Structure formats: structure tokens, C-alpha cells
Amino acid sequence: MKLVLLGAPGAGKGTQAVRIAKNQGIPHISTGDIFRKNLKEETPVGLTAKAYLAKGQLVPDGVVVEIVRLRLLEDDCKNGFLLDGFPRTLAQAEALKAIAAPDAVINLDADLDALAKRLSGRRVCGGCGESYHVDLGSPEVCTKCGGAVIQREDDKAETVAARLLVYKAETAPLIDFYRAEGLLVNIDGMQDIDAVSAAIRQALRRL
Ligand code: ADP
Numbered sequence: 001m002k003l004v005l006l007g008a009p010g011a012g013k014g015t016q017a018v019r020i021a022k023n024q025g026i027p028h029i030s031t032g033d034i035f036r037k038n039l040k041e042e043t044p045v046g047l048t049a050k051a052y053l054a055k056g057q058l059v060p061d062g063v064v065v066e067i068v069r070l071r072l073l074e075d076d077c078k079n080g081f082l083l084d085g086f087p088r089t090l091a092q093a094e095a096l097k098a099i100a101a102p103d104a105v106i107n108l109d110a111d112l113d114a115l116a117k118r119l120s121g122r123r124v125c126g127g128c129g130e131s132y133h134v135d136l137g138s139p140e141v142c143t144k145c146g147g148a149v150i151q152r153e154d155d156k157a158e159t160v161a162a163r164l165l166v167y168k169a170e171t172a173p174l175i176d177f178y179r180a181e182g183l184l185v186n187i188d189g190m191q192d193i194d195a196v197s198a199a200i201r202q203a204l205r206r207l
């Protein structure tokens with residue numbers, strides 16, 4: 001199955017993506033993770049992306065689309081994939097349609113005012129990318145891989161506000177786009193993590 005996970009920063013995409021990918025046996029492709037990896041390794045893509053990530057702005061469409069296009073050509077995507085954090089603009093959505101049209105788009109619906117708190121309390125594993133939250137008992141060492149658990153630079157207050165504005169302007173219109181395509185599956189992302197997972201599983205069974 002070719003799936004897209006849509007939602008504002010902090011809506012729970014990464015958290016749910018790991019579970020969906022495991023259930024469905026498809027690769028989890030997070031453009032944010034790809035950029036952070038490139039940044040760490042100081043690749044040309046990382047150097048291009050650096051300033052955008054730091055400001056909470058979107059990396060230009062052409063750069064992101066090319067990365068995703070190449071990633072989707074890899075062998076493990078033959079039986080489907082789960083995109084997390086892509087597409088984020090209408091131009092990216094049109095590009096994806098031409099490369100590999102999704103079968104369904106899961107929108108994690110969240111109250112934008114509540115997300116600043118989720119993002120400021122988010123901690124992530126520097127090794128495997130697992131998400132934690134200080135209110136849910138974030139460990140210092142990742143329970144999955146033993147990596148150090150840190151705060152993302154762009155989860156600091158100033159950048160969070162910018163990212164939520166970018167979401168409203170650039171990404172929220174994709175909800176209507178995919179509704180019009182008949183692909184939208186809307187899920188209440190404000191429930192607890194397990195309830196969101198259960199709702200997604202149920203929705204996927206009905207597809
Ligand atoms: P995204 O990938 O959409 O930016 P994450 O999955 O990283 O979001 O989640 C953002 C933060 O909120 C993390 O700290 C995560 O542990 C926490 N979180 C995720 N889903 C929920 C939920 N349903 N309820 C409460 N906190 C959540």
C-alpha cells in the first residue's frame with residue numbers, strides 16, 4: 001500500500017508512522033529524518049537544507065521532490081511505502097501524483113494550539129529517531145537502540161511558531177486537495193497514542 005501521513009508539526013506523524021510501517025511491512029520514509037541525517041553527515045543536501053531547517057522553513061520543492069523520487073525507486077518500496085512529512089506543498093503533492101500516486105492519505109487532525117506543547121516537550125533519539133515526550137516519561141537513553149535522547153534544535157519555541165505558520169499556509173491546503181481526490185482518511189490525532197494507532201488500523205482495514 002502506498003500511504004501518506006499528513007499532519008501539522010507535532011501531530012504525531014513520526015510516532016504513528018513507526019507503528020503503521022511495522023504493521024503493514026512497508027518502509028517508513030521521513031523527509032525530516034533524511035534531512036537531519038544529511039545535515040549530520042554534512043552532505044551537499046545537508047548543507048542546502050541547513051538554513052531552512054534552522055528557521056523552520058520548507059526546503060525548496062525541487063530539492064525535496066528529487067530526494068523522494070530517488071528514494072521511491074529503491075527496492076524496498078516495490079510493495080508500497082509510508083511517507084511521513086511529504087508532501088508538504090501543493091507542488092509536492094502534484095509531483096508525487098506523477099511519481100507514485102498514493103492509495104490513501106491519513107490526516108492526523110490536531111488542535112494547532114495544543115501542538116506547541118507537544119513540540120516543546122518532544123525529545124528524540126539521535127540514533128534511531130524514536131520520539132519521546134517529557135510528559136510521558138522521556139528516558140535519557142533510547143529504549144530502542146541505546147542512543148542519546150536529545151531535543152531537536154527546531155523544537156525550541158521561536159522555531160516552533162514559525163513551523164506552525166508554515167504548516168497553515170503551505171501544508172493545510174493539502175487536506176482539501178486529497179479530499180477532492182477521494183483519498184483522505186481523517187483521524188482524530190488528539191486522542192492518546194494507542195487510540196490513534198487503533199483508529200488508523202481500523203481505517204486501513206476498511207480501505
Ligand atoms: P510529528 O512527527 O507529527 O512532528 P511526533 O510523532 O514526533 O510528531 O510527536 C510529537 C510529540 O508529541 C512527541 O514528543 C510525541 O511523543 C508526542 N505525541 C505523539 N502523539 C501523541 C499523542 N497522541 N498524545 C500525546 N502526545 C503525543
Ligand code: ADP
Nearest residue numbers: 009010031032052053057058059064085086088
Ligand atoms: P515535523 O513534522 O515535526 O515538523 P519534520 O521532521 O517532518 O518535522 O521536518 C523537519 C524540517 O525538515 C521541516 O521544518 C523542513 O525544514 C524540512 N522538511 C521536511 N520535510 C519537508 C518537505 N516535504 N518539504 C520541505 N521541507 C521539508
Ligand code: ZN
Nearest residue numbers: 125128142145
Ligand atoms: Zn534510538
